[in-house]
């Protein structure tokens with residue numbers, strides 16, 4: 089039974105190493121999440137900015153069309169002024185010219201303001217475009233690094249798992265079943281040491297009778313509290329000396 093317990097300890101060590109490597113490989117891609125989130129946020133901002141610019145450009149076009157229209161009616165008013173034959177016509181035409189000029193002037197002033205805004209928005213957009221390109225490049229680099237690491241870890245896990253079958257073949261079916269049951273419940277920490285009278289799985293003191301039985305290593309014993317398989321390392325060492 090000493091030999092069986094030793095094999096179980098070995099199997100448990102192997103399983104937990106494989107589990108550690110596998111879960112590290114699973115955790116790695118999540119490291120990229122904050123960067124991807126930043127890129128998403130920036131992209132949403134960029135879409136908003138592009139829409140604002142498109143709106144401004146549309147407004148500029150309609151304003152320019154209005155100015156053209158008013159300039160042509162201003163020309164019409166000037167013709168009327170030249171053709172006026174009495175004071176009444178002359179006054180009406182001058183008032184019209186005055187109004188059209190003011191209106192064109194106001195529209196042109198508004199247009200200049202929007203040109204200013206547009207210039208700033210386009211510069212902002214260019215900056216954010218550059219930022220996002222940089223972030224995306226970084227994300228690709230990170231992803232490539234992560235992929236290399238994950239592949240390396242998977243290789244490690246495969247190498248470690250390679251000897252498992254051979255090891256399992258040496259373990260009695262009933263012992264193995266017991267291990268599998270405990271492992272199902274406790275993951276990869278199914279076999280734990282008993283040190284100074286306590287179970288290292290749950291750190292609770294074992295009854296002296298059980299602790300003494302473990303020293304003999306004649307049976308597979310479980311901790312009454314956490315139900316993990318417990319063993320005493322010094323009992324295994326004795327087996328080594330034989």
Ligand SMILES: [Zn+2]
Pocket residue numbers: 287288289290291292311312313314315316
């Ligand atoms: Zn325990």
